[in-house]
Amino acid sequence: MGSEIFPKVKSEGGSSESGGSESGADERGGENDAFEYFGWVYHLGVNTIGHEYCHLRFLYIRGKYMEMYKRDPHENPGLKPIRRGVINHTLMVEEIGRRRVNHGDLCVLRFYNRLDESKRGEIACASLGEVRKWMEAFDRAKQQADYDLSRGPSARDKLKLESEINLAGHRPRVRRYAHGLKQLIRIGQGPEKLLRKSSKLGAKSESDVYFEADVVEAHEWKCVRTLDGVRIFEDMANKKTGKGVLVKAVAVVEASADTVFDVLLSLDRHQRYEWDTLTGDVELIESLDGHCDVVYGTLDLRKLSWWQSKRDFVFSRRWFHGQDGTYTILHFPTEYKKRPPKSGYRRIKMIACSWEISNIGTSSSLKPARCLVTLILEIRSKAWFKWKNNEFCKFERTLPFGMLSQVTGLKEYIGANPALTFESSTVVVQSKTSGVSISSNELEDAMGSDEFYDAIGTDSSSSDEDSGDEVSSKQHQTLVRN
Numbered sequence: 001m002g003s004e005i006f007p008k009v010k011s012e013g014g015s016s017e018s019g020g021s022e023s024g025a026d027e028r029g030g031e032n033d034a035f036e037y038f039g040w041v042y043h044l045g046v047n048t049i050g051h052e053y054c055h056l057r058f059l060y061i062r063g064k065y066m067e068m069y070k071r072d073p074h075e076n077p078g079l080k081p082i083r084r085g086v087i088n089h090t091l092m093v094e095e096i097g098r099r100r101v102n103h104g105d106l107c108v109l110r111f112y113n114r115l116d117e118s119k120r121g122e123i124a125c126a127s128l129g130e131v132r133k134w135m136e137a138f139d140r141a142k143q144q145a146d147y148d149l150s151r152g153p154s155a156r157d158k159l160k161l162e163s164e165i166n167l168a169g170h171r172p173r174v175r176r177y178a179h180g181l182k183q184l185i186r187i188g189q190g191p192e193k194l195l196r197k198s199s200k201l202g203a204k205s206e207s208d209v210y211f212e213a214d215v216v217e218a219h220e221w222k223c224v225r226t227l228d229g230v231r232i233f234e235d236m237a238n239k240k241t242g243k244g245v246l247v248k249a250v251a252v253v254e255a256s257a258d259t260v261f262d263v264l265l266s267l268d269r270h271q272r273y274e275w276d277t278l279t280g281d282v283e284l285i286e287s288l289d290g291h292c293d294v295v296y297g298t299l300d301l302r303k304l305s306w307w308q309s310k311r312d313f314v315f316s317r318r319w320f321h322g323q324d325g326t327y328t329i330l331h332f333p334t335e336y337k338k339r340p341p342k343s344g345y346r347r348i349k350m351i352a353c354s355w356e357i358s359n360i361g362t363s364s365s366l367k368p369a370r371c372l373v374t375l376i377l378e379i380r381s382k383a384w385f386k387w388k389n390n391e392f393c394k395f396e397r398t399l400p401f402g403m404l405s406q407v408t409g410l411k412e413y414i415g416a417n418p419a420l421t422f423e424s425s426t427v428v429v430q431s432k433t434s435g436v437s438i439s440s441n442e443l444e445d446a447m448g449s450d451e452f453y454d455a456i457g458t459d460s461s462s463s464d465e466d467s468g469d470e471v472s473s474k475q476h477q478t479l480v481r482n
Contacts, residue, residue, distance in 0.1 A: 037061040037137045042106055042124040043068070054101050057082075059123070061137055064144040087141045089292050089318065090114045095131050099124070107131045111138075114288055115316070115336050146291075149318070149330070221248065224388040228408045234388065244380040247400070249407040254421050255414045256369035257357040261327040263410065263420070264355060265319070267295065275413030278402040285314065285339055292318045296339055299348070312345040329355040353377040353403060368421045375407050 038060040046052050058069040060081070067073075067081035092114050098105045106124035109131050113119040125131050220237040227249070235246035253260055263271070267282050276282075282297035299311040316334040321327055333349040341347040353375060360370040379400045387395035395401055414420050 039130075041134070042101075044101070044106075044108065044122040044124055054106075054124070057123075059134075061141065064141045064148065066141075087138065087145050089142055089146065089288065090316075091138070091142065093135055093138045095128075095135065109134055114286075115294065115334055146320070149320070219246070225390075227404070228412070230404075230408045230411065232388070232404065244378040245384060246376065247379050247384070247404070248374055248376040249404045250372065250374050251407050251411045252360065253371050253373050253411050253414050254368055255371060257325055257327055257359045257371040259369075259420050260357045260371055260373055260410070260414065261319075261329075263414065264329060264357070265317070275406075275409035277405050277409050278399075285336060288316075291320065292316060294334060294336055296336075298342075298345065310345045311348045312342050313348050313350045314339060315350045324358070326356060326358040329357075331355075351377050351399060351403060373407060373410065375404065377403055 038058065041057055041059050043055045043057045044053070058072050060067045060069065060073060065086050066084070068083040069079060069081050071079060073079045073081075090113050092112050094110050094112075096108050096110050099108050101124070106126065107128050107130070108122055108124045111121045111123075123134070125134065219235050221233040222236050223231050224234045225232040230249050230251040233248045233250060235248075263275070266272070267284055269281055272279070272282060279297045279299060282295055285294040285296050287293045294314065294316050296314050297312065299313070314334050314336045316332050317329060318332070319327060319329045331350065331353045333352065354377075356372075356374040356376070358372050360372055377400060383393040383395035383398065384400070386393040387401075
């Protein structure tokens with residue numbers, strides 16, 4: 001391919017090789033800075049009238065976040081990105097080889113959501129070497145996202161990590177920037193320094209930047225009720241924010257954290273029937289990796305008998321194992337097009353929740369192991385305030401109450417099975433999270449929570465995005481000119 005089709009592109013802090021073989025990616029970041037990876041790529045797609053486009057765009061990755069610009073933001077201070085997003089574990093990246101575009105060959109990289117493959121987007125580079133570097137960057141970002149998810153967010157943030165606005169498909173300009181909504185792009189955590197020296201990926205020890213800069217949301221937990229030996233707490237710190245009430249159920253269970261983790265994660269029907277008072281049959285739909293899967297289940301209507309029809313649900317589970325032995329299991333409602341509602345059932349959206357299981361030290365090794373089990377969720381039911389004050393209401397026939405009751409059922413089930421008390425679990429969950437810790441609070445405040453494939457997979461030829469292409473064409477000869 002000729003350089004007149006794929007021009008040589010310079011990047012901040014470095015230059016590409018002759019013949020346009022590099023996309024101009026570069027890296028910044030010192031020992032105490034968030035890693036950055038940036039460079040020029042081609043954004044491919046189809047606009048609203050069915051015409052294919054290929055725009056030269058500048059991608060900027062900072063930690064687990066990414067922005068897309070028309071021009072190099074280093075050379076144009078104050079330039080606003082045209083697309084933003086943040087990466088998560090459902091983002092899949094694949095190299096699909098070379099493609100002929102406007103009389104030239106490009107190496108294409110495709111992104112898609114593993115749970116919904118209709119959400120996708122494509123970028124392209126001039127060489128396979130650049131494609132592999134970007135793939136490493138995106139993989140690094142997923143590791144950073146896992147690290148932040150397991151250690152960084154507050155209780156409320158953990159429950160809302162996947163409560164994202166779905167902007168798949170062509171979005172009009174008014175939706176893109178309406179009301180100051182700032183979308184994020186879940187992408188690469190990998191700086192080019194890491195990509196050029198892939199053997200050093202994850203080799204850096206955790207820095208103190210994350211902990212110094214992170215603002216941890218303060219909680220003021222107050223015990224408002226007890227339920228069969230389980231304490232029910234309400235977060236009083238954010239009581240008047242209008243965001244709903246954070247509630248947690250806490251119980252001491254006479255078993256190790258490993259054992260309780262196995263029981264919670266097990267989908268064995270007969271075992272769940274002995275402690276899970278909420279769900280009926282639960283089955284695994286898909287295992288995304290060793291730390292995430294998608295589950296389908298039905299609701300037991302004996303507790304929620306006012307519903308006239310049967311209900312089913314789909315949710316994803318994500319789990320982590322901390323260095324102190326604490327397990328964290330996050331449940332999020334999920335859309336899964338491969339599993340439509342069962343005949344005679346109506347699909348409902350489950351409430352996001354977080355399980356935490358931590359060991360309690362014992363003075364003697366001969367004593368049974370014990371652990372503290374905590375379930376956290378957000379409640380928006382007005383009946384909650386009456387119920388916590390011991391007033392008669394219908395809260396005990398709601399979905400949140402059924403979820404809180406799972407802690408009681410789990411505690412009683414393990415207490416009734418002495419073998420579980422002394423059982424040593426053989427299941428080991430290894431953390432895949434990155435050893436690199438970065439400060440992301442500033443970026444999270446400045447951006448929203450759009451997903452990467454939503455951000456780059458949409459119409460790139462609307463008036464607000466293409467209005468500056470004439471300026472861009474003066475700096476770089478792009479492929480859009482036929």
